[in-house]
Amino acid sequence: MHFCPSCSNLLLIEPGTGAEGETCLVCQTCPYIYPIRQPIISRTILKRKEVDDVLGGEEAWKNVEAIGAVCPVCRHERAYFKQIQLRSADEPMTSFFKCCNIKCDHGWKEN
Template identity: 30%
Template sequence: MEFCDECGSMMKTDGDEWVCGSCGYEKLRDKADESHMTSTAAREDSEVVDMSEVDDADIGPTTTVICPKCGHDKARYEMKQIRSADESETRFFTCVECSHKWREDDH
């Protein structure tokens, strides 16, 4: 990941350059510097993982929250940063009773 020297926004690659989508600043890519970066592009060989044989205790932490579908008061959860870094993480829940999935964002 590369950040703009002018405005601090995240930059994207365009051929041999990094380009800022916010202010238009451009700079040449440095292949040696990029060798330690990790790509977040989707993998084509990704597939659905069968979790039916996994014990619930091994899937993740649980919390007390009311399921909007069945009213049960326990759900597994995970938190992910899906918006910009200056905003809070999004919480994803899965009801341990009915497996209903929902998410909560801070407003």
């Protein structure tokens, strides 16, 4: 995006508005026109912010109980579980499971 140096509004691209019929950047509020004679290339790589683990991360799985549940990956017959209310209060809680098999460590959820 490019902005007008006179009034700081966003410049729009309009083909054929220049003196020699070239494409220009044009301001909609003032008479500013900037002819584009060569390609304008600029790239800004945005830094992504870190996302917090809303389920509590590894710390939340430390003191949970294990029940008889079959892991869909390794078929181990026990899994840790916890329940969290994700939706409104009139909806059922969501159950999260994590395989007890240390080599698997697969996690899944059931509504």
